Amino acid sequence: MAVLGNKKSRISDEIPSSSMADIAFLLLIFFLVTTTFPKDKGLAIVLPEQAKEQEVSQKNVLHILVNPAGTVTIRRGESEQEQTVSPGEVEQIWRQDVAQNPNLIAAVKTHPDAPYRFMVDVLDALQSAAATRISLQILE
Amino acid sequence: MGFKSGGLERKSKASSQIPSSSMADIAFLLLIFFMVTTVFQKDRKREIEWVQAEESKKIDEKQKDILNVWVETNGAVYINDALRAMEDVSAVVRPLRAESASLVVSIRADQNVPYRYVDGLQKELVAAGALRVVFAAELEQNITRERR
Numbered sequence: 192m193a194v195l196g197n198k199k200s201r202i203s204d205e206i207p208s209s210s211m212a213d214i215a216f217l218l219l220i221f222f223l224v225t226t227t228f229p230k231d232k233g234l235a236i237v238l239p240e241q242a243k244e245q246e247v248s249q250k251n252v253l254h255i256l257v258n259p260a261g262t263v264t265i266r267r268g269e270s271e272q273e274q275t276v277s278p279g280e281v282e283q284i285w286r287q288d289v290a291q292n293p294n295l296i297a298a299v300k301t302h303p304d305a306p307y308r309f310m311v312d313v314l315d316a317l318q319s320a321a322a323t324r325i326s327l328q329i330l331e
Numbered sequence: 332m333g334f335k336s337g338g339l340e341r342k343s344k345a346s347s348q349i350p351s352s353s354m355a356d357i358a359f360l361l362l363i364f365f366m367v368t369t370v371f372q373k374d375r376k377r378e379i380e381w382v383q384a385e386e387s388k389k390i391d392e393k394q395k396d397i398l399n400v401w402v403e404t405n406g407a408v409y410i411n412d413a414l415r416a417m418e419d420v421s422a423v424v425r426p427l428r429a430e431s432a433s434l435v436v437s438i439r440a441d442q443n444v445p446y447r448y449v450d451g452l453q454k455e456l457v458a459a460g461a462l463r464v465v466f467a468a469e470l471e472q473n474i475t476r477e478r479r
Binding site for chain 2: 208209211212214215216218219222223226230231232233234235236237238239240241257301302303304305306307308310311312314315318319327328329
């Protein structure tokens, strides 16, 4: 065993395999932790059931008309008065109006040629104001 | 290497340690298993400009219950990587709706899509009974908003 020229054999000539497990587990844990499944984000809404249209008293309706240019026309119930605002101002209007009438329904009527993003802006504003009764329609 | 002990200690010949060399193999197998079974985005990404919304919330539904419906600027509707005519959407969605009661349809429309297509899509979804809808939107950062 103890031959003079045989010193090197004392040092193991193998790659230490015991630490390989640690490395592999570290990798495993790293990937387990860093893997994030891309969760979709968005504005959730529940559409009304088919053929279940409800008659709503006009005084409980806040008409929100989305124009192709991105402006928003507000009409309250039956009154002829119109008010043109930006999508962001809808939040404030909703908060004011719903304080006076808790049964208020937001009827978002979008012009067929209006870009989708303006409707989303209005919907975003309504959801920021915690509106739950929202009706999405197309302007006819 | 060195057998320092005498012949009497027979037991020491069988290693008293758990063999650690195979542990690496086990760990790598696990690693490879998870890498292979991890499924990312089901369908191909489409070139759309996302809408922005501050109130966009994460969809709390399992990935398999989310159906992505893409709407491109020209009104083309894609479901599961296949181009569908607007009239066929309800026929496509209905069997999927029957499969899972908690189906959520994620509408991924380009921000410049004329609203008539989105409205048409909504009507089709209502006809198919898929009432839970999410307007997929990117979270609007405070910096990017100028309107408030």
